[in-house]
Amino acid sequence: MNGIMEISNLEKGLDSFHLGPINLTLEPGTITALVGNNGSGKSTILKLIMNLVKPDKGNIKVLNKFVHGPDEGWKTTVSYQPQPIIGWNAFSGRTLKKFIAPYYPNWDEHLFEEMVKRFDISLDKKFIHLSPGSQQKLCLALTLPKNTPLLLLDEPTTFMDIPAKQVFLDMIVAWMERGDRAIVMTSHQSSDIMKLADYLCVLKRGEWVGTYEKEALNNMFKRYWLSDTLPEERIPGELLRTNNQIISNNPDDTEAYFHNQHIKSSSQARLDLEEIITLLVE
Amino acid sequence: MELPIRLSKSSREPIYHQIENQLKALIAGGQLPEGAPLPSIRSLSKDLETSVITIRRAYQNLEYQGFIRTSQGKGTFVAEIEDALKQQVKVSEVYQTIENAVDTALSYDYTIDQIKEIFTEVMESHTRKDDNS
Numbered sequence A: 001m002n003g004i005m006e007i008s009n010l011e012k013g014l015d016s017f018h019l020g021p022i023n024l025t026l027e028p029g030t031i032t033a034l035v036g037n038n039g040s041g042k043s044t045i046l047k048l049i050m051n052l053v054k055p056d057k058g059n060i061k062v063l064n065k066f067v068h069g070p071d072e073g074w075k076t077t078v079s080y081q082p083q084p085i086i087g088w089n090a091f092s093g094r095t096l097k098k099f100i101a102p103y104y105p106n107w108d109e110h111l112f113e114e115m116v117k118r119f120d121i122s123l124d125k126k127f128i129h130l131s132p133g134s135q136q137k138l139c140l141a142l143t144l145p146k147n148t149p150l151l152l153l154d155e156p157t158t159f160m161d162i163p164a165k166q167v168f169l170d171m172i173v174a175w176m177e178r179g180d181r182a183i184v185m186t187s188h189q190s191s192d193i194m195k196l197a198d199y200l201c202v203l204k205r206g207e208w209v210g211t212y213e214k215e216a217l218n219n220m221f222k223r224y225w226l227s228d229t230l231p232e233e234r235i236p237g238e239l240l241r242t243n244n245q246i247i248s249n250n251p252d253d254t255e256a257y258f259h260n261q262h263i264k265s266s267s268q269a270r271l272d273l274e275e276i277i278t279l280l281v282e
Numbered sequence B: 001m002e003l004p005i006r007l008s009k010s011s012r013e014p015i016y017h018q019i020e021n022q023l024k025a026l027i028a029g030g031q032l033p034e035g036a037p038l039p040s041i042r043s044l045s046k047d048l049e050t051s052v053i054t055i056r057r058a059y060q061n062l063e064y065q066g067f068i069r070t071s072q073g074k075g076t077f078v079a080e081i082e083d084a085l086k087q088q089v090k091v092s093e094v095y096q097t098i099e100n101a102v103d104t105a106l107s108y109d110y111t112i113d114q115i116k117e118i119f120t121e122v123m124e125s126h127t128r129k130d131d132n133s
Helices: A040-050 A073-077 A095-101 A109-119 A134-143 A163-179 A188-194 A215-216 A251-260 A273-281 B017-030 B041-048 B052-064 B083-107 B112-132
Strands: A005-014 A019-027 A030-035 A057-062 A078-079 A150-154 A183-186 A199-204 A209-215 A222-226 A240-241 A244-249 A265-269 B067-069 B075-078
Touching: A005 A095, A019 A030, A019 A040, A019 A057, A019 A199, A019 A209, A030 A040, A030 A163, A030 A188, A040 A057, A040 A078, A040 A150, A040 A183, A073 A078, A078 A215, A095 A109, A095 A134, A095 B075, A109 A134, A109 A163, A163 A188, A163 B041, A188 A273, A199 A215, A199 A273, A209 A215, A209 A251, A215 A273, A215 B017, A215 B052, A222 A251, A244 A251, B017 B052, B017 B083, B052 B067
Parallel strands: A030 A183, A030 A199, A078 A150, A150 A183
Antiparallel strands: A005 A019, A005 A057, A199 A209, A222 A244, A222 A265, A240 A244, B067 B075
């Protein structure tokens, strides 16, 4: 089966920053979050997919078509919500929709109207006069109805209030139900990632740490609380220790060691996704 | 639709298995009657903050064991299941709960006899409550 998108050995240098090499395949029906610190290259990856930045090495295929080739036919199969949006200030939502909709063969007018209503967006105000939150809502209402197989979202919820974020989650869930689609998103809102992402593509200052299925990531680390003080020697898998608590990046080895040494852990737990991400990118 | 599923961070049981077992208990206990619709895979993965891969695995196992059925284009529903299977789920859930309690007691270095004593006390206090009501 062919994926929605394939990134192979992608590399890009920008001044002293080097991104990649990155490999990533998107299967239909999945959501992948790009995670990493500020400046780790997340937005650059989205720009590379959109052919707004040229790679130094490697290639990207969307629905089996090279995005960096002369044929730009693939462009109507991808929708992209950048951050920030440039060039929209002078136009109203109504005008922007008239520019955008005809370009996409599967434009869903009904979905657009539903989003305008649920997000309570004013279509007559110029973009520049909308609040940052309303600008984001309008961008999303002009992006989802394109109904493309691939959707790229760069920090889609930064300025949204809590109820709007709930609407956003519902909208994304419903949008994903409607076909063989895939999403790549960046977000600093951990709830977006926890509730939406199936895979996390982790970046550390441009270096690709790996792409993990969410539950595999959850099982990578474990925290143990010991009844007695910790032994002096390093425990297999030990990553961090404080008082009688250790975090292991190899739970199997750690537990085998506890068993052999007759050490009892009074409690053990998986780490939070935020802690896991922090351990991977720092 | 929100289901009363609570995932444990400290359990050694894999997440897909926790979801599978809790759905079985909801079906066997009658909270999810035959024909009741289950949330879509994407929507349950949002509610439980798991991946769709995990939910799909739980749903596939439940379908294989005859607890749910999927009808193309319509969604996933609770299947018709025999009373014997319902009983089996209930019994194994009670066993599991008691086993967990015993594990907790053992981790605090209680002896089997002490655990039996505690168990008897708990049972007696329940009997008294029943008598009073």
